[in-house]
Amino acid sequence: MSIYNKINAGFSLGTGDPITSGIEDVIYIFNQGDITLTYDTTNPLIVTSLTATTGAKIYKFEGTNNSFNTMSKLAKTQVGPRYTEEIDFNIAGLSTAVKTQLMSMGYGRVQAIAVNNYKSTDSAIELFGAVNGLILTDAERNAADETLEGGYKLKLTNPDKMREPYPPRAVSIPPTSGPATYASTLAAIEALAA
Numbered sequence: 001m002s003i004y005n006k007i008n009a010g011f012s013l014g015t016g017d018p019i020t021s022g023i024e025d026v027i028y029i030f031n032q033g034d035i036t037l038t039y040d041t042t043n044p045l046i047v048t049s050l051t052a053t054t055g056a057k058i059y060k061f062e063g064t065n066n067s068f069n070t071m072s073k074l075a076k077t078q079v080g081p082r083y084t085e086e087i088d089f090n091i092a093g094l095s096t097a098v099k100t101q102l103m104s105m106g107y108g109r110v111q112a113i114a115v116n117n118y119k120s121t122d123s124a125i126e127l128f129g130a131v132n133g134l135i136l137t138d139a140e141r142n143a144a145d146e147t148l149e150g151g152y153k154l155k156l157t158n159p160d161k162m163r164e165p166y167p168p169r170a171v172s173i174p175p176t177s178g179p180a181t182y183a184s185t186l187a188a189i190e191a192l193a194a
Contacts, residue, residue: 017120023070024115025063027089028189029156030056032109032133035192039169047127047171048180050192058113058192063090070114070128072167082163085128087112092151094141102139105156109133112156113171113189124182125189126168128156135159 034056038049050058061068071086091098111129118124128134138155142148158164173188174180 020116020118022066022117023068024117025066025068026115027061027068027087028058028113028193029061029105029110030058030112030192032111032129035111037127037130037169040172045166045169046122047130047169047173049173050171050188052192056192058189060193061089061091063092068114070126070168072128074167075163077163080165082165083167084158084163085134085168086155086157087114087128087134088153088155090148090151090153092149094150094152098152102136102152102154105136105154106139107135109135109159110156114168115186119182122172122180123168123170125171125185127171128168129158129164130166130169131164132158132162 034053035058036049036051036053037047038051040046040048052058068087068089071084071088073084073086075082075084091102109129109132111127111133113125113127115125116123134156135158136154137157138153140153141151143150171185171189172180173185175184175187178184
């Protein structure tokens, strides 16, 4: 029986492209079901297109000073490997509009796109929650917390007992002609951003 996941290549880190930790101070969040994902026909780890349903948008959240973080963790299960995905970020705001968005992320499922600081691979931009989505599991505000200036500390993660079947997907969207690049992928995401 043939298995998709067979080791077929190695890698080495060069001095010309040292790996860089962290993600940029921006994430893109959208409602699961509002954006249709198209995957590469030969590799399910690559998203090649994002298509919005009528009126749907991708919402851009901006931060400062490394206020966003992503995490993916392998869990071995009886049916194979599964991945827990998390996105931690802060919101420097306290309004009813902010609270409404927090409630929406807690009840509905969202998907999120993060831009890695390390851009020398086809996974410079990654999608979290591709299959099961993400929900807001932590929303903490301490009014006296000087590090957040009284803002919210948030965590998006998979719903209970619903891990992802793959690690975060690479987002690699080509322009109208030519191969996909970092710039063409970011332009496609920004075109859908509210």
